Amino acid sequence: MFSSTPKLKSYSSQxxxxxxxxQKTFQQPIFGDLNPSTPQKFSIVKNLKVLNAxxxxxxxxxxxxxxxxxxxxxxxxxxxxxxxxxxxxxxxxIQLRHVLQENKKLNDLIQKLTREKxxxxxxxxxxxxxxxxxxxxxLESVIDQQSDEIEEWKKKYxxxxxxxxxxxxxxxxxxxxxxxxxENEKINEQKTKMQQQIRIMEKDMQQLKFQVADQNNQxxxxxxxxxxxxxxxxxxxxxMKQPQQQMNNKDYFLEQISLLEQNxxxxxxxxNVQVLENQKLNQMIFGLNEELQFVNKQLEEMKKGHxxxxxxxxxxxxxxxxxxxxxxxx
Numbered sequence: 001m002f003s004s005t006p007k008l009k010s011y012s013s014q015x016x017x018x019x020x021x022x023q024k025t026f027q028q029p030i031f032g033d034l035n036p037s038t039p040q041k042f043s044i045v046k047n048l049k050v051l052n053a054x055x056x057x058x059x060x061x062x063x064x065x066x067x068x069x070x071x072x073x074x075x076x077x078x079x080x081x082x083x084x085x086x087x088x089x090x091x092x093x094i095q096l097r098h099v100l101q102e103n104k105k106l107n108d109l110i111q112k113l114t115r116e117k118x119x120x121x122x123x124x125x126x127x128x129x130x131x132x133x134x135x136x137x138x139l140e141s142v143i144d145q146q147s148d149e150i151e152e153w154k155k156k157y158x159x160x161x162x163x164x165x166x167x168x169x170x171x172x173x174x175x176x177x178x179x180x181x182x183e184n185e186k187i188n189e190q191k192t193k194m195q196q197q198i199r200i201m202e203k204d205m206q207q208l209k210f211q212v213a214d215q216n217n218q219x220x221x222x223x224x225x226x227x228x229x230x231x232x233x234x235x236x237x238x239x240m241k242q243p244q245q246q247m248n249n250k251d252y253f254l255e256q257i258s259l260l261e262q263n264x265x266x267x268x269x270x271x272n273v274q275v276l277e278n279q280k281l282n283q284m285i286f287g288l289n290e291e292l293q294f295v296n297k298q299l300e301e302m303k304k305g306h307x308x309x310x311x312x313x314x315x316x317x318x319x320x321x322x323x324x325x326x327x328x329x330x
Contacts, residue, residue, distance in 0.1 A: 194299050198292060205288045208281050215278045222271050229263055 191299065194295055198295055201288050201292050201295075205285055205292075208285050208288070212278060212281045212285070215274050215281065219271065219274050219278070222267050222274070226264065226267050226271075229267075
């Protein structure tokens with residue numbers, strides 16, 4: 001609203017004081033100033049240089065001494081110039097006072113307009129704040145009213161749903177779906193447990209197979225050792241049948257025979273133990289195989305039964321949905 005106001009020169013308190021001091025200096029001019037600040041003052045001082053002659057006693061005013069009055073009376077041209085200077089000085093002082101008054105008025109007007117602008121700005125801000133506050137309050141009241149209406153509609157909807165048969169069927173359908181999901185989760189948990197058991201049993205069977213292979217290797221080694229001992233025994237028997245060496249090697253042969261018998265008995269006992277352990281391992285493997293087959297069979301039956309049950313429940317849900325659609329269309 002202040003865009004059309006012309007830009008005026010603002011005066012501070014210090015500048016106004018300087019202007020008043022300058023005004024006083026114009027009211028009491030000093031003619032001894034030989035360094036003027038403006039061309040007009042320079043021309044005035046140039047014409048008044050006669051007053052600064054050495055014969056003068058002071059530089060303040062020519063009316064303070066008789067000598068100055070004599071000089072002025074004796075020089076009419078200087079008197080005329082002095083009178084013209086005073087006239088021009090008084091006019092300049094009048095103009096300066098007028099300009100200072102105008103500037104003061106304009107400065108006061110600017111300060112007044114500035115204060116009014118600040119007050120109007122504060123008023124506009126307060127008005128905007130009040131308007132925004134009123135709008136917010138209206139919006140809050142509308143929101144509260146709408147929230148109350150929403151709660152009422154929720155209650156009405158709940159009452160209608162409780163009375164409507166379709167809502168009951170929808171709740172039944174949701175419950176059936178929830179039960180199907182829970183059963184699926186239980187079956188999945190059982191399935192994961194059985195799969196873990198199957199993996200553990202497969203590891204045990206693999207270890208047992210390794211043990212059986214080791215036992216078979218040991219049995220083969222014992223069998224080879226037994227064959228060697230039998231060959232050695234047969235050779236000793238052949239040597240004993242020779243008549244010349246029979247008497248000389250009798251004690252040696254008897255000792256060898258006792259050693260061979262001991263080795264054979266040891267091998268036989270070890271062989272029996274290994275055979276028994278091998279039989280136990282084979283039985284364990286057979287039992288694990290049967291258990292694994294049983295677990296796999298249960299798992300397959302569970303999968304088949306789960307598929308059938310879930311299909312039945314989903315078919316019931318689909319039938320309920322078909323009925324609801326027919327009722328909505330009718």
